[in-house]
Amino acid sequence: MRKVTVFGAGSWGTALATVLAENGHDTLIWSHRENQADEINNQHTNEKYLPGTVLPLTLKSTSNMAQAVEHAEIVVMAVPTTGIRETCQKMMLTLNKKLIYVHVSKGIEPDSLIRISQIMAEELASEYVESIVALSGPSHAEEVVKHHPTTVAASSPDLEAAKVVQDLFMNQYFRVYTNEDILGVELGGALKNVIALAAGVSDGIGYGDNAKAALITRGLAEITRLGVKMGANPLTFMGLAGMGDLIVTCTSVHSRNWRAGNLLGKGLKLPEVLEQMGMVVEGVRTTKAAHQLAAKYDVAMPITEVLYSVLFEEKSPKEGVEKLMLRVKKTEMDAHYDN
Numbered sequence: 653m654r655k656v657t658v659f660g661a662g663s664w665g666t667a668l669a670t671v672l673a674e675n676g677h678d679t680l681i682w683s684h685r686e687n688q689a690d691e692i693n694n695q696h697t698n699e700k701y702l703p704g705t706v707l708p709l710t711l712k713s714t715s716n717m718a719q720a721v722e723h724a725e726i727v728v729m730a731v732p733t734t735g736i737r738e739t740c741q742k743m744m745l746t747l748n749k750k751l752i753y754v755h756v757s758k759g760i761e762p763d764s765l766i767r768i769s770q771i772m773a774e775e776l777a778s779e780y781v782e783s784i785v786a787l788s789g790p791s792h793a794e795e796v797v798k799h800h801p802t803t804v805a806a807s808s809p810d811l812e813a814a815k816v817v818q819d820l821f822m823n824q825y826f827r828v829y830t831n832e833d834i835l836g837v838e839l840g841g842a843l844k845n846v847i848a849l850a851a852g853v854s855d856g857i858g859y860g861d862n863a864k865a866a867l868i869t870r871g872l873a874e875i876t877r878l879g880v881k882m883g884a885n886p887l888t889f890m891g892l893a894g895m896g897d898l899i900v901t902c903t904s905v906h907s908r909n910w911r912a913g914n915l916l917g918k919g920l921k922l923p924e925v926l927e928q929m930g931m932v933v934e935g936v937r938t939t940k941a942a943h944q945l946a947a948k949y950d951v952a953m954p955i956t957e958v959l960y961s962v963l964f965e966e967k968s969p970k971e972g973v974e975k976l977m978l979r980v981k982k983t984e985m986d987a988h989y990d991n
């Protein structure tokens with residue numbers, strides 16, 4: 653039994669805290685809203701983020717940062733990408749021990765172009781960091797709390813730390829593989845959200861399964877091209893954090909990225925879409941980062957570029973599709989490696 657604090661009480665933080673509590677770990681979930689911590693403690697629910705789910709009675713919550721840090725032997729960081737720096741800075745105010753950190757967020761920071769584990773390494777003093785592990789894969793919170801079989805990868809260059817995380821979460825419905833390629837795992841988890849937005853747009857326009865299969869296949873090709881150029885293992889993109897998460901996010905109604913894309917495809921503007929969603933849509937910010945990474949590494953990412961122009965340059969989704977379909981003709985094999 654380990655003492656674990658999960659930072660972030662949205663859908664994913666709450667679902668993972670539930671897995672940990674059900675595995676017998678002494679689990680505390682930190683929320684930045686006191687009323688939400690009270691709801692988890694007193695009602696054993698989180699109605700905004702996991703409506704209809706009864707949380708384990710052993711799962712406790714707090715909005716007190718010092719108490720949350722004091723409790724932790726292991727930290728699970730589950731706030732959206734935009735909140736990672738701020739949460740680490742708040743933790744640093746009382747942190748006085750060396751910990752393993754598991755992060756479960758899927759994004760890349762625009763401009764700095766760094767991944768979540770790198771943001772955390774920047775914000776947390778190195779004497780307090782034993783290891784940072786990314787936990788990523790096809791895993792919608794709504795299905796995990798129903799105990800539907802789910803598989804993910806625990807990834808760190810520190811294989812021993814990844815094994816600790818594997819043991820922490822593994823049970824009969826949640827299966828964890830280790831993977832030492834954290835670069836590939838974090839890129840796969842973040843970039844699939846960009847393609848899921850595009851898949852949602854396609855469905856929103858009214859296109860069918862042919863178009864979606866094309867986006868998944870060619871999307872995986874461009875994610876892999878960028879990842880390999882940045883130094884990731886190509887096989888990671890064939891695995892859970894690559895193809896696995898790409899499939900689930902492009903095809904599931906649970907996906908916020910797919911749902912946001914769907915509204916865009918139906919003609920709504922980005923600000924209206926984000927207001928309607930009311931939950932984090934990581935792919936929007938990551939599209940900016942991916943557009944910058946494609947330029948920095950000189951890698952062709954046509955789907956990402958078209959989505960960027962739909963999100964931020966007022967291109968119509970249909971014009972975007974036409975641009976993709978009428979690109980210069982090529983052989984499929986060249987298109988894998990080249991553009």
Ligand SMILES: NC(=O)C1=CN([C@@H]2O[C@H](COP(=O)(O)OP(=O)(O)OC[C@H]3O[C@@H](n4cnc5c(N)ncnc54)[C@H](OP(=O)(O)O)[C@@H]3O)[C@@H](O)[C@H]2O)C=CC1
Nearest residue numbers: 661662663664665684731732735757758791792793931932
């Ligand atoms: N949902 C899922 O199935 C999965 C999500 N993920 C990833 O997990 C991460 C979190 O997503 P998810 O839980 O789904 O998001 P949600 O939108 O469900 O919830 C976000 C939570 O974070 C809180 N929050 C927002 N900003 C901050 C901040 N600055 N400091 C502290 N708390 C903050 C929100 O509080 P408030 O209510 O006040 O806004 C809310 O409780 C994302 O990176 C996502 O990609 C990964 C796998 C699966």
Ligand SMILES: O=C(CO)COP(=O)(O)O
Nearest residue numbers: 789790791792907908909
């Ligand atoms: O990452 C996820 C599933 O693996 C969740 O995706 P969304 O953020 O699009 O809901």
